Amino acid sequence: MLNNYQDKKVLITGGLGFIGSNLAIKLVELGAKVTLVDSMIPEYGGNLFNIRSIEDRVTVNFSDMRDAPSMAYLVQGQDYLFNLAGQVSHIDSMIDPLTDLDINARAQVIVLEACRKFNPNIKIVFTGTRQVYGKPQYLPVDEKHPIYPTDVNAINSIAGEWYHILYHDVYDLNTVSLRLTNTYGPRQLMKHNRQGFITVFIRQIIQGEGIKIFGDGLQIRDLNYVDDVVDALLIAGANPACFGQVFNLGSPEPINLLNLVRLMVEIEGSGSFELVPFPPEKKRIDIGDYYGDYRKFSQLTGWEPKVSLKDGLSKMLTYYKENLPHYLDK
Numbered sequence: 001m002l003n004n005y006q007d008k009k010v011l012i013t014g015g016l017g018f019i020g021s022n023l024a025i026k027l028v029e030l031g032a033k034v035t036l037v038d039s040m041i042p043e044y045g046g047n048l049f050n051i052r053s054i055e056d057r058v059t060v061n062f063s064d065m066r067d068a069p070s071m072a073y074l075v076q077g078q079d080y081l082f083n084l085a086g087q088v089s090h091i092d093s094m095i096d097p098l099t100d101l102d103i104n105a106r107a108q109v110i111v112l113e114a115c116r117k118f119n120p121n122i123k124i125v126f127t128g129t130r131q132v133y134g135k136p137q138y139l140p141v142d143e144k145h146p147i148y149p150t151d152v153n154a155i156n157s158i159a160g161e162w163y164h165i166l167y168h169d170v171y172d173l174n175t176v177s178l179r180l181t182n183t184y185g186p187r188q189l190m191k192h193n194r195q196g197f198i199t200v201f202i203r204q205i206i207q208g209e210g211i212k213i214f215g216d217g218l219q220i221r222d223l224n225y226v227d228d229v230v231d232a233l234l235i236a237g238a239n240p241a242c243f244g245q246v247f248n249l250g251s252p253e254p255i256n257l258l259n260l261v262r263l264m265v266e267i268e269g270s271g272s273f274e275l276v277p278f279p280p281e282k283k284r285i286d287i288g289d290y291y292g293d294y295r296k297f298s299q300l301t302g303w304e305p306k307v308s309l310k311d312g313l314s315k316m317l318t319y320y321k322e323n324l325p326h327y328l329d330k
């Protein structure tokens with residue numbers, strides 16, 4: 001099914017970011033003609049180093065998805081759109097909710113309107129988030145779980161997702177949303193703590209700092225290695241049976257943060273950690289335990305995570321030890 005992408009024109013918003021750049025590398029390998037769109041806002045993870053291995057085989061457009069004329073131009077002639085751009089920091093969304101609203105909700109309508117008016121046959125894959133479920137009422141969390149966001153980012157993210165589904169239902173756009181859980185791997189933002197705890201832990205262990213785990217460390221999470229997420233995105237875009245639907249991703253290896261850090265220390269062969277109290281601003285929006293039920297997507301498409309947690313963390317540690325200066329503030 002991934003052969004569908006050969007010689008196809010593919011647009012990726014957030015294309016210089018973590019998932020976008022890994023997706024671009026895979027698409028180039030599959031023979032696609034890739035255009036990357038990125039605003040390069042410093043806080044959001046765009047990094048030209050991420051595409052150093054394919055920079056001569058992709059087109060890069062520095063543009064903001066909130067710019068309606070740019071998006072109207074960029075979507076024309078494209079076969080696929082992977083709509084990955086967004087503001088993903090939960091803390092930032094609470095500090096500056098209007099910017100989060102602008103990027104994660106209003107900008108999604110701009111993109112969808114561009115597609116509706118100028119390329120109604122394009123296939124659109126949107127990346128949602130498991131954060132929309134809030135504090136789980138049961139585990140594993142399936143797509144029927146009530147939605148009860150605990151922060152501004154989750155509210156705007158679910159709005160962005162539902163715009164995509166609405167445009168499928170009303171305007172027949174080919175849209176699908178994958179609700180990602182914790183994604184990790186190479187090319188992830190590391191210079192600050194806005195994009196999850198994994199790169200914070202990785203940076204601390206590489207630099208010989210003690211890893212600080214909030215609370216008792218028993219919070220359970222599931223994690224997907226970025227290559228598995230890229231495969232899921234490509235499968236969703238290539239399978240018409242997915243359009244108009246929302247799917248969870250997830251992992252068969254849920255783990256608490258304490259054991260996750262112990263595994264990192266074991267892989268690295270060194271490192272230390274300590275339990276520290278939750279910062280109040282983080283505690284208020286913490287969701288407790290979470291791991292997702294991804295059977296709906298798996299049963300429809302055959303997708304399963306292939307990279308074990310130990311192997312994925314090993315690859316991630318190796319990548320950042322080789323390339324760390326490119327991911328820290330100069």
